[in-house]
Amino acid sequence: xxxxxxxxxxxxxxxxxxxxxxxxxxxxxxxxxxxxxxxxxxxxxxxxxxxxxxxxxxxxxxxxxxxxxxxxxxxxxxxxxxxxxxxxxxxxxxxxxxxxxxx
Numbered sequence: 001x002x003x004x005x006x007x008x009x010x011x012x013x014x015x016x017x018x019x020x021x022x023x024x025x026x027x028x029x030x031x032x033x034x035x036x037x038x039x040x041x042x043x044x045x046x047x048x049x050x051x052x053x054x055x056x057x058x059x060x061x062x063x064x065x066x067x068x069x070x071x072x073x074x075x076x077x078x079x080x081x082x083x084x085x086x087x088x089x090x091x092x093x094x095x096x097x098x099x100x101x102x103x
Contacts, residue, residue, distance in 0.1 A: 047055070078084035 075084060
């Protein structure tokens with residue numbers, strides 16, 4: 001069985017030839033290459049303007065209803081009364097617009 005990049009067999013899974021435990025990185029017991037603990041009191045996080053805008057958008061979307069219940073009720077009523085007509089050409093056109101816009 002050949003070993004490629006440390007993985008043998010089918011993607012290295014289930015192969016006893018692969019040792020995933022020893023990565024060759026120094027451990028705390030060796031004392032070499034270990035960064036000292038930070039003594040800084042500054043543990044704050046600064047968000048970029050894009051992250052702040054994304055957070056605000058997420059909160060706005062979470063607080064708004066996911067659909068308009070009155071519109072749903074109106075369409076239900078129209079379907080029940082046989083007043084709701086479907087235009088297959090219009091539906092196909094909207095699908096084509098969505099495909100072309102990359103949405």
